Every structure is written in C-alpha cells, then in structure tokens.
Amino acid sequence: MSSYQAEYSVDEQAAIDKEFTRLATNNCYCLDNKSIYLDHAGTTLYAESQVAAAAEQLQRDVICNPHTCRLTGDYVDQVRYKVLEFFNTNEQEYHVIFTANATAGLSLVAENFDFGTSGNFHYCQENHTSVLGMRERVQARAIYMLKEEQISGRDAASVASVASVNGSFKPAATLDNSLVTFSAQCNFSGYKMPLEAIAGIQQHGLPHGPGSRISGEAGMADPSHDNNFYVCLDAASFVATNPLDLQRYQPDYVCFSFYKIFGYPTGVGALLVSRRGAEAFGKRRFFGGGTINYAYPHAMDHQLREVFHQRYEDGTLPFLSIVGLLEGFRTLERLVPRSTTDGGGGGVATMERISRHVHGLAQYLEQQLRELKHPNGQHLIELYNRVGYEERSRQGGIVAFNVRTDTGAFVGFGEIACVAALQGILLRTGCFCNIGACQRYLRLDDALMDGIYKRAGRICGDYFDLIDGQPTGAVRVSFGYMTRREDVDKLLKMLRLSYLATRPQQRLQLIEEQADELPKALKEWAQRRPQLLQLAIYPVKSCAALKIEGGGANWPLTAQGLQYDREWMIVDMNGMAITQKRCTELCLIKPHIRDDQLVLQYGDLSTTVTLPLSLADQAENSSRCRSKVCRQPVEGLDCGDEVAEWLSGYLGMDGLRLLRQSSRRSSPSGEQQQQLSLVNQAQFLLVNRSSVRSLQFEESLDETVDRFRANIIIDTGTAFEELSYKQLTIGQVQFQVEGPCQRCDMICINQRTGERSPDTLTTISRLQSGKMRFGIYISRSSTANSKEQLTCGDVVLAT
Numbered sequence: 114m115s116s117y118q119a120e121y122s123v124d125e126q127a128a129i130d131k132e133f134t135r136l137a138t139n140n141c142y143c144l145d146n147k148s149i150y151l152d153h154a155g156t157t158l159y160a161e162s163q164v165a166a167a168a169e170q171l172q173r174d175v176i177c178n179p180h181t182c183r184l185t186g187d188y189v190d191q192v193r194y195k196v197l198e199f200f201n202t203n204e205q206e207y208h209v210i211f212t213a214n215a216t217a218g219l220s221l222v223a224e225n226f227d228f229g230t231s232g233n234f235h236y237c238q239e240n241h242t243s244v245l246g247m248r249e250r251v252q253a254r255a256i257y258m259l260k261e262e263q264i265s266g267r268d269a270a271s272v273a274s275v276a277s278v279n280g281s282f283k284p285a286a287t288l289d290n291s292l293v294t295f296s297a298q299c300n301f302s303g304y305k306m307p308l309e310a311i312a313g314i315q316q317h318g319l320p321h322g323p324g325s326r327i328s329g330e331a332g333m334a335d336p337s338h339d340n341n342f343y344v345c346l347d348a349a350s351f352v353a354t355n356p357l358d359l360q361r362y363q364p365d366y367v368c369f370s371f372y373k374i375f376g377y378p379t380g381v382g383a384l385l386v387s388r389r390g391a392e393a394f395g396k397r398r399f400f401g402g403g404t405i406n407y408a409y410p411h412a413m414d415h416q417l418r419e420v421f422h423q424r425y426e427d428g429t430l431p432f433l434s435i436v437g438l439l440e441g442f443r444t445l446e447r448l449v450p451r452s453t454t455d456g457g458g459g460g461v462a463t464m465e466r467i468s469r470h471v472h473g474l475a476q477y478l479e480q481q482l483r484e485l486k487h488p489n490g491q492h493l494i495e496l497y498n499r500v501g502y503e504e505r506s507r508q509g510g511i512v513a514f515n516v517r518t519d520t521g522a523f524v525g526f527g528e529i530a531c532v533a534a535l536q537g538i539l540l541r542t543g544c545f546c547n548i549g550a551c552q553r554y555l556r557l558d559d560a561l562m563d564g565i566y567k568r569a570g571r572i573c574g575d576y577f578d579l580i581d582g583q584p585t586g587a588v589r590v591s592f593g594y595m596t597r598r599e600d601v602d603k604l605l606k607m608l609r610l611s612y613l614a615t616r617p618q619q620r621l622q623l624i625e626e627q628a629d630e631l632p633k634a635l636k637e638w639a640q641r642r643p644q645l646l647q648l649a650i651y652p653v654k655s656c657a658a659l660k661i662e663g664g665g666a667n668w669p670l671t672a673q674g675l676q677y678d679r680e681w682m683i684v685d686m687n688g689m690a691i692t693q694k695r696c697t698e699l700c701l702i703k704p705h706i707r708d709d710q711l712v713l714q715y716g717d718l719s720t721t722v723t724l725p726l727s728l729a730d731q732a733e734n735s736s737r738c739r740s741k742v743c744r745q746p747v748e749g750l751d752c753g754d755e756v757a758e759w760l761s762g763y764l765g766m767d768g769l770r771l772l773r774q775s776s777r778r779s780s781p782s783g784e785q786q787q788q789l790s791l792v793n794q795a796q797f798l799l800v801n802r803s804s805v806r807s808l809q810f811e812e813s814l815d816e817t818v819d820r821f822r823a824n825i826i827i828d829t830g831t832a833f834e835e836l837s838y839k840q841l842t843i844g845q846v847q848f849q850v851e852g853p854c855q856r857c858d859m860i861c862i863n864q865r866t867g868e869r870s871p872d873t874l875t876t877i878s879r880l881q882s883g884k885m886r887f888g889i890y891i892s893r894s895s896t897a898n899s900k901e902q903l904t905c906g907d908v909v910l911a912t
C-alpha cells in the first residue's frame with residue numbers, strides 16, 4: 114500500500130553516511146565486498162566520530178578506578194542520569210544497575226527476585242534463550258510458559274483499555290511474588306508486545322490464564338492471579354530502535370545492552386529497577402568489590418551498601434566503557450536530531466524518528482517481498498510476522514523470511530547467507546537465539562523439534578538449514594538508523610536475480626544449448642566407466658593446487674587425507690588464518706614439490722622460496738603457534754622468517770607468518786561429530802566434472818572445475834550422479850559420503866587470475882533452482898592401512 118518515505122532530510126542523510134565510510138572499503142571481517150549491513154538486531158554499527166571522540170577522551174583524560182577517584186565515580190553517575198533521561202524517567206522512579214549486557218541483567222533478576230514460597234515464574238514462548246536461562250536460577254514454586262497471545266490478548270485494543278495509571282500497584286504483604294518476563298520486541302519477527310499489558314499484569318495478573326506448566330508444583334492457588342505480579346521486560350531488541358517511555362509504561366525490571374543502541378562499546382548493559390521492583394528483591398547471596406560497606410575475613414559478617422545499585426555491581430565496573438556511553442547518546446542525538454518541522458509542539462524526538470525510519474524500511478521491504486512471484490505464480494518469499502507491517506506500534510524494523518523455489522520447495526537459509534555474503538550483504542540466518550519464536554513461526558511442533566535438535570543433532574549456529582525439506586530457521590534482515598533504502602534495494606535485487614526462476618522455456622533453452630556444445634564429448638563419456646581423473650592437493654591452505662593427473666599418476670593417502678593437503682597455512686599478525694575471501698591473490702601462490710622440498714612460486718615469476726618437507730628438519734628452533742580454522746583449533750610450527758617475509762612481500766600484507774600444522778584435526782568419530790563434520794571438516798571434496806559441465810560459463814571447463822577447489826575430480830558422464838552416492842570405491846580405497854557440499858564462498862574466485870565474479874554463484878543457483886550442490890564430502894571408511902594411495906584412472910564404483 115504505502116511506499117517508502119524518507120525520514121531524514123538530504124543533509125541529515127549525508128551526515129549519517131559520512132559516519133560509515135568504512136563499509137565502502139574492504140575492512141569487514143565477515144565480508145569481502147563493499148558491505149551492506151543488515152543485522153542491526155545482532156548489533157548496530159557505531160558512528161566513526163563516536164569512537165574518535167572516545168579515543169580522544171582516553172588520550173586526554175586520566176580516568177581512575179571509581180573506587181579510588183571520586184571524579185570517575187561522579188562521571189559514572191552522570192551516565193546513570195543520562196540513561197534515566199533517555200527513558201524519560203528519573204532516579205526517584207528507577208535505579209540503574211550497570212551490567213555486562215542484557216543477559217546479565219536477566220540473570221540478576223532471576224537470582225534476586227524473591228518468590229517467597231508460592232510465587233511462580235512465567236515466561237513467554239517467543240523469548241530469547243537468555244530468558245529461558247532464568248529458569249535455572251529462579252527459586253519459584255513453579256515455572257510456566259505463556260504464548261504471546263496470553264500476554265497481549267487476542268486483540269491489542271482490549272489490552273489497551275487497561276492503561277497505566279502512572280503509579281505502582283501496591284503489593285499485598287500477605288501474598289507472595291510472581292514474575293512475568295517477556296520481550297518488548299521479538300528479536301525474531303520484530304513483533305512488538307503492547308506495553309499496556311504491563312500495568313494490566315501488575316494490577317490483575319495474567320489475563321488469559323497461566324499458560325503451560327514447565328516445572329515445579331502447581332499448588333492450590335490460581336497461578337494467574339493469586340500473587341503480587343511483577344513484570345520483567347527484556348527490552349534489548351526494542352530499545353535499539355524505539356523510544357521506551359518509563360513514565361508511561363512501568364515495568365519493574367528493564368534490561369538491555371548499549372551496543373544494540375549505538376554500536377559501541379560492547380560489554381555494558383543496564384538493568385533498570387523500579388522502586389516497586391527493588392522491594393521484591395531478596396537479600397543478595399553474593400558480594401564483592403564495591404557492593405559492601407565491610408566484610409570480615411574472620412567471621413561470616415558483611416554489610417551491603419545502602420545505595421541500591423551499588424549492592425548489585427560486583428567488582429570494578431567497566432568504567433572506561435561507561436564514560437564512553439555519553440558520547441554514544443550524543444552521537445545519536447546529533448545525527449538524528451529532534452525534528453521541529455512536524456509532530457506538533459515538541460517536535461519528534463530522536464528515538465521516535467529512528468523508530469519511524471526502521472519501520473518504514475521494514476514495511477517497504479515486506480511489501481516488495483510479498484510481490485515477488487515465480488513465473489508460475491508461486492510466491493518467492495515466505496514471510497514470518499504476526500500482524501503485518503501497517504502498525505508501527507505492533508511491528509518494528511525486522512523482517513524474517515525463507516525463500517522458496519517455483520515448486521514451493523524451501524531454499525536452505527545457509528545458502529541464502531552465502532549468496533548474500535558474496536554480494537557483500539550481511540544478514541543473519543538461523544533461529545537468532547529465539548527457538549520459541551522459530552518454533553511458532555515455522556510451525557515446528559514439539560516432536561519435530563526433537564527430530565531437529567536431538568536426532569539430527571542440530572545446534573544453535575550451525576547450518577543444518579533444511580531437514581526433510583523443512584526449514585529449521587529463517588533469514589532475518591534488521592535495520593538501524595543508518596540503513597539506507599538503497600541497501601534494501603540491493604537485497605531485493607539479490608533475491609530476484611538469484612532465486613526468481615527464469616521463464617521455464619528459457620531454462621530449457623539454456624540446457625539444450627549446452628547439450629549442443631558438447632554432443633560428442635557427452636556421448637563419449639556416457640560410454641566410459643566413471644574414473645578418477647585428477648587429484649588436487651593444496652599444501653598451503655587457500656593457495657593454488659598441486660595437480661596430479663594423467664593415467665598412472667598417484668598420490669599417497671595418510672590417516673588425515675591426501676598427503677600434505679592443507680598442512681601449511683598463512684596467518685596474519687594476529688594469528689588469524691588468511692583465506693581467499695580476504696586475499697584473492699593467494700591462488701597465485703603455486704606449490705611445487707621437488708627433491709623433498711616444498712617450493713612456493715608467486716604467479717609465473719621465477720623467484721621462489723623453499724621449505725623442507727620432512728617434519729624432522731622443520732621442528733628445530735621453530736616456535737609453536739595456535740590459530741583457528743573454521744572454529745577448529747589448530748596448533749602449528751612457525752616456518753621461519755624467510756618464507757614469512759617472502760609472503761608478506763608478495764601478498765602486500767605486513768607481518769604474515771607461515772605455520773605448519775603439527776596437530777592435525779583428527780577425523781571425526783562418534784555419531785555426533787560425524788554430523789558436525791558435514792560443515793567443514795570432511796576429508797575430501799569430490800567433484801564430478803560432468804556436473805560442472807552442465808554449468809558451463811564463458812571460460813574453459815578446467816577453469817570452472819578449478820573454482821570448486823576439490824581434492825578428487827572424477828568424471829561419470831552423468832551430471833549430478835554423485836549426489837545419489839552413499840558409498841564409493843576408488844581403486845582399492847573405500848569412502849563413505851558425508852553429504853553434499855554447500856560451501857560456496859570460494860567459487861566466485863577464478864583460480865587462475867584471482868578475479869572475483871559473484872555472478873558465477875547466482876548463475877549456478879539459478880540453473881539449479883536455488884539448490885546449489887557443488888560436489889560431495891567424502892571420508893575414508895577405514896584408515897587401517899595407511900599405505901594406500903589413489904591413482905588417476907582408477908575406476909570409481911558407487912554403491
């Protein structure tokens with residue numbers, strides 16, 4: 114219905130853009146292109162002037178431990194005032210306890226809330242896992258799970274009638290205390306809970322019954338009414354882009370993290386506690402540092418501080434970060450100033466404008482996504498939200514969805530993340546630490562959850578994106594104050610180009626054209642037995658291949674895989690492994706093996722550098738280093754200064770080192786690990802040349818094959834035959850199939866030139882209707898005989 118209307122003036126937009134120039138350069142850890150950042154629900158980005166000002170402050174001032182220096186203590190209290198002002202309240206109404214983050218705030222509430230003997234803990238299904246964690250700490254009689262509707266009511270209007278009367282509801286001394294926790298904004302869907310519900314719950318308890326009991330005893334009393342009710346609001350997602358007015362809504366506890374509001378610093382959050390909420394806190398069971406007036410070592414005797422917040426701030430506060438918060442607030446208010454041109458007398462304040470801005474973008478995106486259809490009428494996007502995007506009071510700047518092919522099949526979110534990353538778009542995929550919301554929106558019943566997490570072994574953060582064709586998570590796009598409409602358009606363009614099916618006849622035509630090109634070769638291969646064509650060893654991770662090809666050429670196998678494969682790796686001055694994603698020139702470093710030495714050559718230049726192959730020669734005076742590859746720890750031996758300088762020189766990066774892995778990642782054992790191995794640690798990647806042939810680009814078939822960086826290249830004559838293999842034998846060696854390879858970050862780099870062409874991937878995705886399969890991961894079925902080898906020309910037998 115509505116189209117996007119800019120919230121900012123041209124000048125405002127220009128000032129904001131100037132703060133994020135780093136997105137236009139190649140400095141992103143996660144991305145390799147000009148970056149479009151769409152994960153503000155994960156963290157928003159800090160403005161460059163904010164961190165410059167913070168650095169300047171640190172350089173200029175001597176800031177001491179607040180326990181030593183009154184001035185720093187006063188400064189920290191100044192920040193408390195600012196926090197209270199930000200939420201339109203004051204120190205008469207709320208206490209500010211600085212915490213490490215929102216989660217630490219929730220944990221503090223769980224630990225200190227006094228449930229008495231019959232108080233209950235109620236939480237919402239659509240909650241962050243940090244709220245679920247409260248279950249382990251609370252000392253409640255019973256624990257109940259509510260559905261969102263049981264808090265908000267079926268229609269928001271009926272809830273809205275229970276407006277706050279701007280006062281706390283006096284708890285009855287004769288009753289025990291119950292605690293209700295929910296998110297002000299769902300970090301999965303962006304749904305905003307009607308905050309009017311808070312006063313209703315405090316006054317009357319739960320309007321729609323107690324929900325389902327998760328643990329503990331039921332007791333005689335009605336758990337939805339017969340207690341004093343307190344509300345803990347998880348505001349982490351909400352306050353990042355919305356104003357929270359604590360005059361109007363008065364939850365007893367509010368927690369959040371500052372990085373979600375202005376990006377920097379991390380490590381600081383706050384728990385706001387109302388006067389009423391403070392009374393429901395029991396005596397603390399821990400103290401330390403500034404939380405006490407005194408504590409005797411010789412007796413169990415201590416006295417907590419009088420000032421409320423001091424009792425809960427254990428140890429030394431992150432005072433250097435806290436003093437930097439003021440600059441964060443100032444930056445926001447400078448970049449998105451109160452507008453005086455509309456909104457009546459007072460104008461529209463910063464957070465209100467940001468809320469409008471992100472909602473406007475989300476509404477625009479949702480509307481565009483809804484209109485995307487395949488030529489056969491099937492919708493491209495399945496959207497996950499509760500009430501649509503019309504009402505800003507009910508929906509924030511988050512859009513969650515999955516992608517479907519023209520047959521209605523789901524495309525895995527892992528692949529969307531990959532394709533997006535290749536275009537420089539960073540978004541989040543999975544369940545976003547909100548399994549309850551995931552379950553709700555994806556309609557996963559409890560049995561299916563067991564199937565996903567217990568039987569299939571999915572864990573948070575992995576890439577088991579589809580199980581039996583059912584998505585286990587979603588794609589989430591979320592906006593911040595600096596997100597531009599062009600960013601949203603780029604995302605839309607990516608989805609259109611990569612996933613909207615072309616007209617059916619066009620696709621047929623494409624396939625026929627390819628068949629025409631190679632009719633003779635195709636026929637020839639069809640008559641042959643599948644065979645091993647080529648082996649590729651990558652001695653230095655991410656560098657060029659050492660190819661073994663031609664009938665009879667062979668290569669030894671060790672317990673880890675092909676001998677010397679990925680045994681060396683290049684790390685930067687921080688010890689981080691360098692991959693082609695960060696430095697495409699790596700593919701120009703060519704390995705040769707001559708006279709028991711590894712020789713590295715840069716491009717076609719004649720200068721080389723030589724390393725001993727024998728580990729014995731190597732170990733002498735080399736230091737040990739640790740690094741991580743694909744989250745797996747590896748331990749390596751440093752290969753010395755000569756090669757380090759050679760690499761730094763040719764790759765144009767200071768401080769590079771070459772490591773030789775001394776403790777190789779062991780091959781997975783046990784069922785659980787076998788599952789995990791799919792992601793990144795199978796021994797071999799096998800590619801079928803016939804499958805690659807069906808994807809022909811405007812380059813030689815060899816060049817395309819090289820892009821996949823496989824170890825074992827076979828040719829079966831039939832495209833995608835390998836995807837049906839379960840086990841196979843090459844020559845004398847047996848392998849089992851671990852699963853299809855969905856790794857796709859390298860394929861956009863031409864391995865001969867180092868040139869990047871993101872279109873490669875989208876073309877492939879298109880030809881395969883969104884199901885990209887580049888080969889299969891296989892591992893040895895038995896490594897008993899470590900003397901085995903593979904020989905080019907060996908027959909490949911699939912079983």
Ligand SMILES: *Cc1c(COP(=O)(O)O)cnc(C)c1O
Binds near residue numbers: 298299347369
């Ligand atoms: C981000 C978030 C959290 C957790 O915040 P931390 O900073 O990781 O402690 C909790 N709840 C919601 C709704 C969030 O969005």
